Amino acid sequence: MMFKPWLMSLFASLTLASTGASAAPAAGPDALKLASVNAAVAYAGEDKLLYGKHATRSVPIASLTKLMMALVVLDSGEPLKEWLEVFPRHKTAANNAYSRIRRGSELRRRDMLRIALMSSENLAAYTLARHHPGGYDKFVSDMNKMAEKLAMTNSRFVDPTGLSANNHASAADLVKLVNAAAKHPEIGDYSTTEYFRAHFRQPRYSLPYGNTNALVHRKSWGVGLSKTGYLTEAGRCLVMVSQMNGKAVTTVLLDSFGTRSPMGDAGRVKRWLATGDSGRVAGAAKAYEQRKNAQYAGHSSVAESH
Template sequence: MTRIMISLFIALFIAPVMAAGNNDAHNPANLQLASVSAVVMDANSGEVLYQKYANMVKPMASLTKVMTAMVVLDAKLPLNEAIRFSQDDRKAINYYHSRIRVDSELARGEVLRLALMSSENLAAAALGRNFPGGLPAFVAKMNAKARALGMKNTHYVDSSGLSHENVSTAADLAKLVAAAAKYKEITNYSTTPIYTANFSRPRYRLDYVNTNPLVRYQRWDVAMSKTGYLNEAGRCLVMKANVDGKDLVIVMLDSFGKTSPMGDAGRIKRWLASGNGGSVASAAKEYQKRKIATHLASRATASIR
């Protein structure tokens, strides 16, 4: 692919993708986001109100943990059963930092809460390992569930999301959020603002906070939430939230900057209310250009092969 062709593709990608059925009051061109990919969908009707590069396959980071929760709950494993954290769990997350002590125990339901609200990676790893058949069987169930939900461009390789090989699209993740919000445990656990977990063997306590400030400070009416971050994935956020009386599914992938998903959420809210979402920083625009160029170059290389 020549540089001219890549430049042309970038120019086409940079303009927001128009969602069918939008009127002038909610023109997608009036909503700029710092996220590379996004979807805003009416949770009740399924109507897509806004979409931006919704089918671009990207790493999803800890958004993976939403599927982890669904697989655990679908299996109807006892939530009051104690799970012991092991060195195998530490190895599964490449010895990534965790405050949880090896060999300590916590009820499965509370482990699930920590994975969802605070994105505790060791908790997600332990949930996968303590599944019948172990992690391989667990990951197989994750991918089977994705297929059942019609998530055609989604693939899982672990239960925590620390691998960049866990990939999806904004369109697929909108389906995931809509399905996950029907589980009362997921809505409860993922929207817990703060929580103290009481471990045993040995006995100790750890305080956790929700990784979504909109939930932690109760700024929005959020029914389901999950954040994610990896270098390869950028800042990610999915939510089901009530905005001005309307239940919405919101997916934002690969946001520029630590607080960008919060800024994008605010821009979406203003756009829905007034038709004007405001603007984003020039650095965020440049970030998106680079990400799109990398994506296109990768596609061009794959097509040559």
């Protein structure tokens, strides 16, 4: 399999990071202002954070869940070229799970994984779990075992798609997940595919897909791994490995206010690393953050009282 040039750059950066050859950002973390309620920034391959904002708070992560899904699929060793039948759901999805995929049709495992990562296709993620050795419940159990193996101590998974708001992780935990996922070239390749046409059989038809992260389409960002997510409970979410100030950087942005907020925050991180200045955050985003922090505090109080 041939991988894109930026993937080779990503792996080189991961190797460089593992040797400790990284430079400090242009200014301290207090200089970085983000719209996202929870966040973490680290050099690719490192767990140590350059910046954290409520980085250990366990919160809903929506479709960022699919990175863990992908890790479990690849860890299983099941053949990527195998054709998988799309089964009707055996349990009701926690949120809207509309899909253009026809039940009963088939697609190769590698293509199911690609459209689940690049375009957040929920039925594809569900199908991958249904075909896991041991079945769907074993798949979810293996997701939690993988989280434990990676020392993701503030994480819990209940479904493979992220449609459930009960899938929780912290920003710091997701840095660990990204580091593990980046060791699989397929995850970087699939998650950053710009456009893809999936060819199904029985019956034969095809469907076009596009990447949900606009920054993947901008070559100047050098995105090597990506996943977006959204639920009402989780807000707008983004995890990404991209080139910033000449280095591969992992950015985790959780619970952003608006559709464009994660992209704006990624730009603020990039500017902060290069110049020490992050720019300004809109007043509406600040008000949203205050409301969400109050909600998180309230939930913590309820949990502690029980």
